[in-house]
Amino acid sequence: MEGKANIQDVAKRANVSIATVSRVINNQGGVRKQTEERILKAIQELGYIRNAAARTMKSKDTKTIGVIVPDINNPFFPSVMAGIEQKAREKGYFAILSSTNESPVVEQEILKNFIERGVDGVIITTANENGDHLKQVLEQGIPMVAVDRSIQYYDVDTVLVDNVKGSYQAVQHMILQGHEKIAIICGPQNTTPGRERFIGYKKALEDYNLKLDERYIFQGDFGERSGYQGAHQLYSLEDRPTAIFSSNNLMTIGCVKAIGDLDWKLGEEISFFGFDDVDIATFINPKLSVVSRPMHALGELAFQLLHERIQFKDPVPKREYKLSPELIIRESCRLRYPKSSPDGQSLKK
Amino acid sequence: MEGKANIQDVAKRANVSIATVSRVINNQGGVRKQTEERILKAIQELGYIRNAAARTMKSKDTKTIGVIVPDINNPFFPSVMAGIEQKAREKGYFAILSSTNESPVVEQEILKNFIERGVDGVIITTANENGDHLKQVLEQGIPMVAVDRSIQYYDVDTVLVDNVKGSYQAVQHMILQGHEKIAIICGPQNTTPGRERFIGYKKALEDYNLKLDERYIFQGDFGERSGYQGAHQLYSLEDRPTAIFSSNNLMTIGCVKAIGDLDWKLGEEISFFGFDDVDIATFINPKLSVVSRPMHALGELAFQLLHERIQFKDPVPKREYKLSPELIIRESCRLRYPKSSPDGQSLKK
DNA sequence: CTCCTAAATGTAAACGTTTAGATTTTCTTA
DNA sequence: TAAGAAAATCTAAACGTTTACATTTAGGAG
Structure with a gap:
């Protein structure tokens, strides 16, 4: 009983034509019950x-x-993937997952392969937004939908997180606590998230009449190491910031590690807010305040949009969703008493 | 210029037969250079x-x-997946990833679908080892290869981590530090890792003449919540353990959370060793000692074995690899002075 | 210039489905 | 019970490749 049975064999055994077999396989109806049972039996037996x-x-x-995701080891993506997969399975779809390691070349190859395979749609967080x-x-x-990073030159459905809003609110939170020297560890400025989170930061400072200070802006690359370096560099400043905003999860980890290594008192000498929740957030003391993204929902929505495109091929105009992140206030930001020593004696107002 | 061009169109445009086109597509040679160029051009243009x-x-x-993985949100699997994918890409293979959420029913469906699609091989961490x-x-x-969990009734290549050894060494480490009341938070006993890690624990106790104490054995399910509950239960004991061994990453997280919430002094009142490294391990104070698994290597090896099977269909006998985990000693296990108060005054020899 | 051989190219038959459209069977109704 | 309609079933033609085998072409040797 090699795994060789084809529709012909089934037809022969059930004494019908292949057309009828096909009909029951795809339950299209129009087959007598008795016949169907015979066919089902044959399928079973073979x-x-x-x-x-x-x-x-x-x-x-x-x-x-x-x-397509840029980095399968970034926990953000498995979470999104879980959302995609769940919805996909509900609709009878399967997902081929590939990780590009942020390489546009690899991405290109993967896409070509996807086309060869005739995928019905693509969900992508591209490594090259301008490509x-x-x-x-x-x-x-x-059909294609972009997740988390938008795509420049083509009109595709896009599911984003409102990065500007998220970082704005985080920075605003710190400002309202009295911080004026707020540093940022940026992500790459050629990615939407990197850019937007920086914009939110700038906007918040602006709205509250704080001037942008170049010294407090560190260019990271979304990697853990750069977060670590960032914190070190900020610490080495003559005039240290009193608060740091980190633009993503990995850099947050690096950053917090550095803060620990430097014995920089988190929540006291240095307040902290991170973009993206991380496992470690609730383990360190004080617990980290973070901007949390609805990852699962992101994935679900992405698939849903894609599915609509797959079903109704009519050219609907491009849609763009911006899901709101959520501020999770924990303990890593402490009130700051401006212009005075950090001992909290001279509360202004 | 719809995306419709097929080999016929190319053949026509290049003024050759489809056979020739096929030959150059698959570079099988035997085509005049001049002709090949003409075909390549046609392919390009179309x-x-x-x-x-x-x-x-x-x-x-x-x-x-x-x-197939049981839980895409468990960071262990994306790491393994990264290893698989890397090797696969090298060999020109693509991977379809699906997560079962530990459901044998879902797993069954996925497998059926894989067969339909004619996958060349399957790498699986099954949700049901006896199925x-x-x-x-x-x-x-x-061909199929099992990763991390073996398969009962069939002979398939298997890539495991030496769980027994890992947990044995961890427990041994704690014993040698003087601990006698060592608790374990177990994984499900119907999974290989759950079972084996418990065996290593028992073996270590046995070898050092410590008797197994039912009160110190907590049955978890590899989920964070059960780790949390486990720690709570152990804490509620009249005669608390002085050390805990947690059988996996998620339970470690739950466990450490509970220890924190209970204000149980980690590294002092309670020593701790976890199976699997976790992000948080180096963030909490004291840092967690853990057994670390070579996840990437696991994935690479799995694909390699699979690839061999795919290439040489001859029935080679089943192979089983056991990769050694690594003990990462950090700070969560402190010397214990048996039979005395934990203040360390009465050091016994 | 022929003939022969080897290289290049072409022809046509699968592969296992789905699906119009044709045909047969069954059921209804007069 | 026959005719007609409806339901069930069948026939055969795709879909776009790969590949064994047949045919043509090119290039040397005589």
């Missing part, structure tokens, strides 16, 4: 499993979507 | 991309492997 490749050849669709490597996909009429 | 489904119909293989749902895959002659 251990028949339909061949997806052959099916795809005729019907075009694969019930497969391709998912034209996405063109090929769109040209094939394959 | 934006032709070969149809994987049609290809698969003839040549049988899909260059796709299916990967016969794996039979269908093997029957189709699809």
Whole structure:
């Protein structure tokens, strides 16, 4: 009983034509109950499993979507993926997941492969927002939705987190606590999240009449190491900041590590706010205040948009969703008494 | 210029037959340079991309492997996945990833779908080691390798971590520090890791003539919550343990959280060793000692074994690898002075 | 210039489905 | 019970490749 049975074998055994078998496999109805049972029995006995490749050849669709993430080790993406997968499974879709390690070249290859395989749609967090490597996909009429990073030159549905709002609120929170020397550890400025979180930071300072101080701006790369370096550099400043805003989870980890190593008193000498919740946030003392992103929801929404595109091929205009992040206030930001020593004696007002 | 070009179109445009085109697509040689260039040009101009489904119909293989994990949110699996993916890409394979949420039913469905798609192989961490749902895959002659959890009734290549050794060493370490009342937070006993880590624990106690105390054995389920509950229960004991060994990462997190909430002095009143390294390990004070698994290597090896099976279909006997975990000694285990108050005054020899 | 051989290219038959459209069977109704 | 309609079933043609085998072409040797 090799795994060889095909629809022919089933048809023969059930004494019907392959068309009828096909009908019951896809429950299209119009088959007498008695016949159906006979066919089902034959399928059972032969251990028949339909061949997806052959099916795809005729019907075009694969019930497969391709998912591209830049870094599978960043816990943000598995979470998003979980959301995607859940919704996908509900609708009978499967997901091919590939990680680019932030390499546009790899991304290009993966996309080509996705097209070869005839994926019904693509969900992507691109490694290169300005690239034209996405063109090929769109040209094939394959729907695409961008997650977390938007795409420059093409109109694709996009699901973002409101980064500006998130970082604005975080920085605002620190300002309202009396901080004036607030540093930021930035992400790469050629990525949407990196850029936007910086914008929120600037906007908050502006709205509260604090001037931007170059010394307090550290350019990181979203990697743990750069967070570590950032904190070190800020610490080495003559005039240290009293608060730090870190632009993503990994840098937060690096940053907090450095703060610990430097014996910089978190929540006292230095307040802290991070973008993205992290496991460690509630383990260190004081607990970290963070901006939390609705990752699962992001994934669910992304699939939902994609699915709509897959089903109704009509050209609906591009849609863009911005999900609001949530401020989780814990303990790493303490009231600050401006212009005075940090002992809290001379409370202003 | 719809994304419709097929091999026929290319052939026509290059003024050759489809056979020749096929030959250059698969670089099989035997095509005059001049002709090849003409074909390449046509491909370029038409934006032709070969149809994987049609290809698969003839040549049988899909260059796709299916990967099944029980919980995509457990950081262990993305790490393994990264290893798999890296090796796979090197060999021109792609991976379909699906998460079962520990549900054997879902797992069964996914496997069926994998067969439909004609994956060339399967890498799986099964949700049900005793299930016969794996039979269908093997029957189709699809190679399979098990990762982290072995499979009962079938002979498949297996890549494991030496759980017994890991937990043995961890417990041994605590014993040698003088601990006698060592508790364990177990994983489910119907999974290999859960079982084996418990065995290592028992063995260590036995070897050092410590008797197993039922009160110090807490049955968890590898989830964070159960770790939390475990620590609570142990704390509520009249005669508290002086050390805890936690069987996995998530339970470690729960456990450490509880210890914090209970104000149980980590590293002083209670020593701790966890299986699996976690982000938080180096953030809390004292830093956590853990057993660390070579996750990336696990994934790489798994793919390698699978690839061998795919290439050489000959029935090689089942192979089983056990990778050694590594003990990372940090600070959460302190010397214990047995039989005396924990103030360390009465050091026994 | 022929002939022969080897290299290059072409022809046509699968692969396993789905699905119009044709045909047969069953059921209803007069 | 026959006719007609409706339901069930069948036939055959795709889908886009790969590949064994057949055919043509090129290039030397005589």
